[in-house]
Amino acid sequence: MAGIYIHIPFCKQACTYCDFYFSTSSKMVDELVDGLILEIKLQKDYFKESNNDVINTIYFGGGTPSIIKPKHLQNIIEAICLNYNVANEIECTIEVNPDDCSANNIKAWKEMGINRVSCGVQSFVDKDLIFMNRSHSANEAEGAIKRMQDSGVTNISIDLIYGLPNMNEKVWAANLNQAKNLEVTHLSCYSLTVEEKTVLAHLVKKQLVKLDEQAAARDFEYLMHWSAQNGFEHYEISNLCKKGFESKHNSAYWKGIPYLGIGPSAHSFNGNFRQHNPPNMFSYLKSLNENKSYAVQEHLSFTEKYHEKIMIGLRLSQGIAHADMQNYLDDKIAKHFKSTLNKHLEKNNIVNLNDNFALSNQGKLIADYIIQDFFIA
Ligand code: SF4
Incomplete structure (x- = not known):
């Protein structure tokens, strides 16, 4: 059993709190996808040394994988199937933003075998979405979830953020209840944290925004209580699911199952050693175009x-x-x-x-x- 993670480092705009590796320019999308496919071929023996070379999960993360063309995603999946021992039935997840969930995109994702969607909703309150500089409204998020369900995509996770400035308990409770009413099967809930070099860090430093740790703890306490009352299993500190809907891909990370990360900033573990690609798209592509791996080995004491x-x-x-x-x-x-x-x-x-x-x-x-x-x- 093993998994493959693909990092798509493009976003429409930068969310105020985010320190993931991404670019808001889409100029390099074609080159990057070619690079990902080169790396998929170059690393095809990555799992050979472990006894676990059957791929059970594929995960498109980012960045925002839903902003690249379905054809690009399909080419990546085909390259994986050609070069690895992929099981007949796998969990194949894509992270999406609600504003990318057109009926055409959903249909294309489903046809290429993507059977789980992780949707970056973050909040069902427009003013909070504006504060976070998200690219969608609450209405768009609800519409996206319903469109996916109408198209037969039933394994849907959403991300929600708590501990937002001025978010009171009622708003947090309403967000959770809205997720339940929409019948999503999985929730990833994170406290708003201040990461270096983000817009949020700047706003906090200038004292234009104040985060309240006690309010965030109150929201987390409410989450624990709410999950027990509403049929969600709190299986990991930030992750909750309906019975049988754990993220197989992420659970494999936590169980020490091997995984290969493809793309700039992606991490890998082959059962013995870890490696990662540094977060630099240009150097990543240069290295792969010279047929050389860009991965740096990590040795843990x-x-x-x-x-x-x-x-x-x-x-x-x-x-x-x-x-x-x-x-x-x-x-x-x-x-x-x-x-x-x-x-x-x-x-x-x-x-x-x-x-x-x-x-x-x-x-x-x-x-x-x-x-x-x-x-x-
Ligand atoms: S869409 Fe996701 S990856 Fe992109 S900036 Fe926002 S939170 Fe970060």
């Missing part, structure tokens, strides 16, 4: 592997199996791990679930602090 295990495992509702954890402990780490675990068990920040340890609801509210506490300084 034993301590870094332990940190990663804690960081990923504690975000999952199932937590980390005690038995599995033993592979990440040496004498020094084991002592610190054990005392930290006991401290958080005593405080009820962590609970023991059939030999797995996981964050309690109270612990989820301070997840970043607890994760840091497990780290070796």
Whole structure:
């Protein structure tokens, strides 16, 4: 079992909070797609060394993959099918923005085998969308979801952001209820965070915008309560789903299943080693046109592997199996791990679930602090 991620680094406009790798110019789309296909061919043996070379998931992320032509997406999928061992039934996801969801695009995506859509809704309130500089309105988002459902796309995830300035509890509750009423099957909910070199960072620095951490914690607490009442399983700290609609692709990342990332800024893991393409489209294309991989190898130390295990495992509702954890402990780490675990068990920040340890609801509210506490300084 393995997955392929394709990074499409183009967006119509820059959202105020976003620090992903993307360009708002579409001049290079054709060249980039040619480059992606070159990389797909060049990396065709990437999974050969692991026992997991059957591709079960493909994920188009970005950026905004929905702004490139369906023909481009189809050429990428064909290149993957020609060069990799793709299972008959796979989960194939595309991230879309609502304003790209025309009936024609939806039909084309469906015909090429895309069977899951992750839609960047972010909010059902127009004033919040304007603040975030999103390229769509709340009406367009609702229309896009209904059009997809009418076309037979039923596995739909939406992104929602909480902790927005002046967002009160009622607005957050209304956003969640609107998602439920629209019968989406998956939600990814993120707190608005200030990333360096974004418009939001500038506004906060100039004191033109103030974020309220306590309000964000209140919204997250409400999310936990709401999910339990409304039939959504809170399976990862930022992700909720109707039964059976977990993201298979993202769940594979969290379980340590190999994946190959194609495109500038994409990351890969072959079961042993990690690599990533630096975020530079021009150098990426130059390298591939010379038939050379642009990927940089990453070697994690034993301590870094332990940190990663804690960081990923504690975000999952199932937590980390005690038995599995033993592979990440040496004498020094084991002592610190054990005392930290006991401290958080005593405080009820962590609970023991059939030999797995996981964050309690109270612990989820301070997840970043607890994760840091497990780290070796
Ligand atoms: S559309 Fe997505 S990737 Fe593009 S700027 Fe907005 S949040 Fe970032």
